[in-house]
Amino acid sequence: MQNTAMFNKFAVLLTFVSVLIAGLQTFAQTTPTKIKVDSIAPGFWIYQSYGNYNGQQVSANGLICEGETGLIIVDAPWDTLQTRQLLTWIDSTRHKPILFSIHTHYHADRVGGLDVYHQRGIKAYATAATIARVDPKLQRDLTPLQSTDTVLYAGITPANIYFPGAGHTADNIVVWFPLQKILFGGCMIKSTDDSTLGNIADADLNAWPNSLKNLMQRYPNAAIVIPGHDGWRGDSIRHTLDLLNQGKAK
Secondary structure, eight states: OHHHHHHHHHHHHHHHHHHHHHHHHHHHHHSOOOOEEEEEETTEEEEEEEEEETTEEEEEEEEEEEOSSOEEEESOOSSHHHHHHHHHHHHHHTOSOEEEEEOOSSSHHHHTTHHHHHHHTOEEEEOHHHHHHSOGGGGGGEEEOSOSEEEEEETTEEEEEEOOOOSSSTTOOEEEETTTTEEEEETTSOOTTOSSOOOOTTOOTTTHHHHHHHHHHHOTTOSEEEESSSOOOSOHHHHHHHHHHHTOOO
16 A cells, blocks of 8 residues: 555656646747847848747848948848847847848748838838748738849948849849858858758759859859858858758758
């Protein structure tokens, strides 16, 4: 009888610990995440927001450019909460209007906070191919670019928009800031931190290598290349090409 009572107490304790661990895991998954903002050059900042991919927290890179007349944002954070955090950071530190945003493809890590931009009256640009693929609820928030090879300005600061060909998705574009030699490559570029190609569910693996070669030919003197996720050191374009040649799918 005494052994049975001890066993029951142990079973209750084990159940309590299991419930506690599950609760802590749920809390960790639902606790609001705070964006991170890093300066990479005068007038340029990378912001990182966070989302869940295959049960793991993943960071996503976006870019802020400060021009003479206002700010350009490349992409949007992963969700509305983090997008509000980004706008709060801009309002409290830059004290300039946000002129527009540019969205490099249709996945959630690029357009997740679009509705917040819309509420603020921020004009959000994307290609017709991106608008066609994005969640229909977000299509009203996007303005089509006139071309897949065009330039937008913040004062006299140009942002060159270019579609090099399909890769991570069929619609992925890049944004080039020629005065600073900064290339925002987005998710068609893998960080040198990455050992695989990551999410290739919508990728064109056959076209991707040629699209990277187009980038290398067009921007041979890029000083900073920003991938869609993780760090931005080293030759990430060449690294992505190597991963493709090695067949490093996740």
